[in-house]
Amino acid sequence: MRWQTKEKAVERIVSAVGLFSVIVLLLIGFFLFKEAFFIFYKIGVMKVLFGMAWYPTYEPPEFGMFPLIMGTVAVTILTSLLAIPLGIATAVYIAEVAHHRVKEILKPVIEMLASFPSVVLGFFGMVVVAPILSNWLSPILSEHIPELLRSTGIPLLSTTVADFFYDKLFIASGLNISTAALMLTARAIPVISSIAEDALTAVPRTYREASYSLGAGKWDTIWRVVIPSSVSGLSVAVILGIGTIVGETMIVLMVAGGAAVIPYWIFDAARPMPAAIAAEMAEAPFRSLHYHALFGIGAILFLITFGLSLLSDFISKKYRSVRIGEKI
Amino acid sequence: MVAGKNIFELKDFSFYYGDFLAVKSVNLGIEARKITAIIGPSGCGKSTLLRSLNRMNDLILTSRVEGEVLFHGVDIYRKDTDVIELRKRVGMVFQKPNPFPSSVYENVCYGPRIRGIKKKSQLDEIVENALVRADLWKEVKDKLHESGMSLSGGQMQRLCIARSLAQEPEVLLFDEPTSALDPISTANIENLLQELRKTITIVIVTHNMQQAARISDYTAFMYLGELIEFGETDTIFVNPYNKLTEEYITGRFG
Numbered sequence: 001m002r003w004q005t006k007e008k009a010v011e012r013i014v015s016a017v018g019l020f021s022v023i024v025l026l027l028i029g030f031f032l033f034k035e036a037f038f039i040f041y042k043i044g045v046m047k048v049l050f051g052m053a054w055y056p057t058y059e060p061p062e063f064g065m066f067p068l069i070m071g072t073v074a075v076t077i078l079t080s081l082l083a084i085p086l087g088i089a090t091a092v093y094i095a096e097v098a099h100h101r102v103k104e105i106l107k108p109v110i111e112m113l114a115s116f117p118s119v120v121l122g123f124f125g126m127v128v129v130a131p132i133l134s135n136w137l138s139p140i141l142s143e144h145i146p147e148l149l150r151s152t153g154i155p156l157l158s159t160t161v162a163d164f165f166y167d168k169l170f171i172a173s174g175l176n177i178s179t180a181a182l183m184l185t186a187r188a189i190p191v192i193s194s195i196a197e198d199a200l201t202a203v204p205r206t207y208r209e210a211s212y213s214l215g216a217g218k219w220d221t222i223w224r225v226v227i228p229s230s231v232s233g234l235s236v237a238v239i240l241g242i243g244t245i246v247g248e249t250m251i252v253l254m255v256a257g258g259a260a261v262i263p264y265w266i267f268d269a270a271r272p273m274p275a276a277i278a279a280e281m282a283e284a285p286f287r288s289l290h291y292h293a294l295f296g297i298g299a300i301l302f303l304i305t306f307g308l309s310l311l312s313d314f315i316s317k318k319y320r321s322v323r324i325g326e327k328i
Numbered sequence: 329m330v331a332g333k334n335i336f337e338l339k340d341f342s343f344y345y346g347d348f349l350a351v352k353s354v355n356l357g358i359e360a361r362k363i364t365a366i367i368g369p370s371g372c373g374k375s376t377l378l379r380s381l382n383r384m385n386d387l388i389l390t391s392r393v394e395g396e397v398l399f400h401g402v403d404i405y406r407k408d409t410d411v412i413e414l415r416k417r418v419g420m421v422f423q424k425p426n427p428f429p430s431s432v433y434e435n436v437c438y439g440p441r442i443r444g445i446k447k448k449s450q451l452d453e454i455v456e457n458a459l460v461r462a463d464l465w466k467e468v469k470d471k472l473h474e475s476g477m478s479l480s481g482g483q484m485q486r487l488c489i490a491r492s493l494a495q496e497p498e499v500l501l502f503d504e505p506t507s508a509l510d511p512i513s514t515a516n517i518e519n520l521l522q523e524l525r526k527t528i529t530i531v532i533v534t535h536n537m538q539q540a541a542r543i544s545d546y547t548a549f550m551y552l553g554e555l556i557e558f559g560e561t562d563t564i565f566v567n568p569y570n571k572l573t574e575e576y577i578t579g580r581f582g
Contacts, residue, residue, distance in 0.1 A: 100389065204426075206422065206424060206426035207426065207428060208387075209384065209420075209422060210422070210488070212384065212387065212415065213415055214415065214416070214442070214492065214495060215412045215413070215414075215415040215442065215443075215495060217412055224441075228430070229428070229429050
């Protein structure tokens with residue numbers, strides 16, 4: 001065979017394979033929206049998105065997804081509060097503070113944790129964290145501490161604060177959004193910290209040198225130079241971390257409690273969107289309204305995660321063009 | 329040379345990268361308010377020597393020093409040295425202009441802010457003074473809040489000089505400050521150094537022998553980690569004592 005022919009053949013095969021996967025993904029996307037369309041068409045966009053009742057198997061059924069959406073929002077906010085600071089702090093520790101031998105061990109370990117099966121995390125949350133919360137933490141917070149506070153007799157502390165502990169920190173079930181947030185944090189930290197660590201390490205050495213030569217210490221250099229100049233990379237880490245939290249299914253399915261109601265407090269149960277799909281798809285009759293509603297949830301979920309990755313792409317592109325424009 | 333005039337005094341100073349001896353037992357005095365140039369072929373240890381003067385080499389993990397570097401008579405490699413204070417007094421300008429990716433104003437403010445100066449009027453004054461001293465004020469006074477990266481190469485380098493000057497250093501170390509610049513920017517920087525010499529001590533490492541001859545008062549020639557010859561620039565360039573020095577400055581190797 002002449003080399004041109006060979007060259008052409010290789011080119012064709014590679015592009016065919018590449019195009020095939022793209023087409024398959026596009027078709028899945030198309031299928032998702034096609035199946036989802038029906039529920040919005042039949043029930044109405046506003047009624048689906050902001051409906052307060054999710055009773056897909058009642059007669060007549062109700063498909064208000066708002067509690068599910070709020071479940072995802074609540075879990076995501078709670079997790080972000082924990083995972084973003086912890087993930088960034090871990091990254092700063094590995095990239096800037098840790099001794100290079102510690103770094104050599106810690107960096108791959110953290111990256112490996114990102115591939116920890118989420119079902120194991122969910123299981124751990126179910127059999128370890130949830131019982132600790134309901135059997136151990138709850139009595140301390142809602143019984144012993146209020147008792148102690150009441151016995152002090154100090155105004156406000158013995159009344160209002162004690163009542164708050166008694167009312168609000170009673171954990172009826174360990175399966176709630178806080179447990180879910182804890183487990184999701186374990187899931188998101190490796191994602192956030194490994195991307196953030198790369199962003200911090202990518203800060204040119206010349207910036208650090210300049211900072212040290214001006215008499216800055218390590219912390220000044222980290223706070224005032226390294227973090228500000230990697231802020232876009234850090235934002236990408238945060239956004240992709242949030243994307244992981246939003247899309248994570250197994251953990252919320254196992255430990256979020258599963259109640260399709262809006263969570264108002266950190267110890268309320270919720271049914272985030274991915275959990276609803278995973279829990280109900282098997283029982284929803286093919287092409288029924290319930291089936292289409294679950295696809296509707298999938299479509300919303302897809303739009304959220306798609307939006308997040310678009311955003312992170314936009315930020316990192318902007319970041320790159322700044323770096324190329326650098327005249328150094 | 330009178331010893332009392334020396335701001336730096338190196339005594340049997342050696343520097344190791346791991347097992348590699350980069351600077352071999354150097355004895356050298358650096359006179360205050362003069363320009364001392366360190367010349368020599370690549371890899372001769374001249375940058376290493378320069379970076380030893382404000383302990384920038386501390387950032388290299390496996391480095392080790394022997395001997396003493398006296399700054400105002402005190403060894404800067406003593407355990408109780410305040411490295412931050414030292415680097416404030418002995419500033420450094422690098423080969424590649426390395427402004428921070430922030431505004432001109434913020435670049436110059438960096439040092440003062442770290443020292444805890446917060447008052448806007450005080451910072452404004454420091455910034456203006458430093459930029460005037462670095463001969464950059466006229467060019468940037470209308471774009472103080474634009475990115476330092478938007479300046480030309482020569483302007484960026486003068487910005488870096490201004491950033492160091494804002495710390496009111498006694499000594500400025502220049503590590504081949506013009507090797508990335510065009511001839512006109514180089515001439516600007518050289519003029520600036522002549523101006524700065526009136527108030528501060530300058531040590532400059534350069535590849536460019538003409539530059540050393542043009543601007544320096546004293547020249548040190550290093551080769552393979554050793555200080556081969558040190559003396560007044562005129563003497564070194566016109567009538568070198570050592571054969572190696574002569575061969576290097578006449579361009580027979582390098």
